[in-house]
Amino acid sequence: MPLNFTFALSQQQTIDFCPEEELQTKAATLHNMAQVIAQQGDIARAIALYEQSLEIFEQIGDVKGKAITFSNIASLAGKTGDKTRQLELNIEAVSALIQIRAYSDLLTVLGNLGVADESNGLVFLAQAIWLTLRIQAPLAKTIQLILAFYNRVPQDNELEAVLGVTAMFFCNLRGEGHPQLEELQERSFKMILDAAGIQGIETQEAFDNWYVQQRLNDPDYFLPRLNQRLEEIVGDRWLFDPSQVSMGE
Numbered sequence: 054m055p056l057n058f059t060f061a062l063s064q065q066q067t068i069d070f071c072p073e074e075e076l077q078t079k080a081a082t083l084h085n086m087a088q089v090i091a092q093q094g095d096i097a098r099a100i101a102l103y104e105q106s107l108e109i110f111e112q113i114g115d116v117k118g119k120a121i122t123f124s125n126i127a128s129l130a131g132k133t134g135d136k137t138r139q140l141e142l143n144i145e146a147v148s149a150l151i152q153i154r155a156y157s158d159l160l161t162v163l164g165n166l167g168v169a170d171e172s173n174g175l176v177f178l179a180q181a182i183w184l185t186l187r188i189q190a191p192l193a194k195t196i197q198l199i200l201a202f203y204n205r206v207p208q209d210n211e212l213e214a215v216l217g218v219t220a221m222f223f224c225n226l227r228g229e230g231h232p233q234l235e236e237l238q239e240r241s242f243k244m245i246l247d248a249a250g251i252q253g254i255e256t257q258e259a260f261d262n263w264y265v266q267q268r269l270n271d272p273d274y275f276l277p278r279l280n281q282r283l284e285e286i287v288g289d290r291w292l293f294d295p296s297q298v299s300m301g302e
Contacts, residue, residue, distance in 0.1 A: 080109035080118060087125070096129050103129070117158070120149035124162050131169055139169055144292070151293045156188045159293070164198050167205070178202040179286040180293075185223070186280055187300050192227045196220050196237045203244055210248050211267070215279045217244030218269040222276070245269070 083106035091099035103126045110118040127142035143166050150159040160181050167178035182202055185195045199220045206212060220241035228234040245264075254260050268274040284295075 076109050076113050077115065080106040080113070080115070083109070084118075084122065084125075091129060096133055100126055100129050116149050116153045117155055120146045120153075120155070120158065120162075123149065124165065127165065127169075136169065140166070143169070147292050154297075156184055156298065157190060157194075160184055160188075160190055160194055160198065163292070164194075164201065167198075167201055173290070175202070175205050176287055176290050177292070178205065179283045180291065183280065183283045183287070183295070184298065186276060187298050192223060192231055192237065193233055195223050195227075196241060200240060200244070208251070210251055212279075212282055213251075214245060214248035214267055214269060215275050215282070217241055217246075217248060218275055219279050220244060222272055 083102050087099045087102035087106065090102065103122050107119060107122045107126070110116075110122060123142045123146035127139045127146065130136075130142060131139040143162055146162045147159060147166075150156075150162065163177050163181035163184070167174045167181065170177060178198060178201055181198045184190070185198065199216050203213060203216045206216075221238065224234060224238045224241055228237065231237070249260055249263055252263070254263050264270060
């Protein structure tokens with residue numbers, strides 16, 4: 054008997070004998086089973102188990118559990134090609150995470166939306182990066198979001214340069230001791246080099262002059278400038294109330 058099946062079977066037995074009052078444990082068990090079965094490739098069964106756990110999370114008022122489950126079902130819906138349901142479920146996850154101000158988890162869902170939604174992906178990624186300017190987001194996730202946004206934004210030399218230098222700024226600010234710091238710095242600096250290259254800058258002297266002229270050495274300039282550009286891109290299409298987000302959350 055394969056190991057994964059054995060694990061799933063043991064989880065099912067846990068549910069069968071779980072006292073009704075231990076709903077949190079029951080929901081978590083269903084959630085774990087769904088993950089295992091999804092890895093085995095039985096998407097329909099995994100979704101059914103996630104939906105059972107979702108009912109319990111809603112019953113006991115576990116908003117974060119509900120949000121994570123929405124996000125997981127959305128991911129599976131995407132694998133089946135149901136992009137409409139994937140989008141709807143991710144939006145549900147966003148709404149739940151906003152209720153409890155779980156902004157770090159919200160970054161993940163916004164990133165998922167940015168990748169999955171071809172028409173509004175740039176708007177979702179802009180909101181995610183806007184959040185990274187205000188919350189203590191993990192470094193790798195922050196750089197990943199900036200890169201995803203950079204790769205989707207229409208050619209815009211100023212914005213591309215500001216994205217790159219902001220990524221470098223976060224590497225310097227939050228990167229001490231990070232195991233991937235060198236790789237993240239290289240990817241961040243490449244964004245700056247690409248933006249310079251598009252403008253025909255080929256020598257170190259020209260690069261140094263351009264860097265200063267664009268004020269890329271001044272975070273008091275480029276961070277507010279990026280914030281402004283992101284808000285222009287989002288316009289009135291916010292999925293959350295930006296006025297409710299405080300610096301340093």
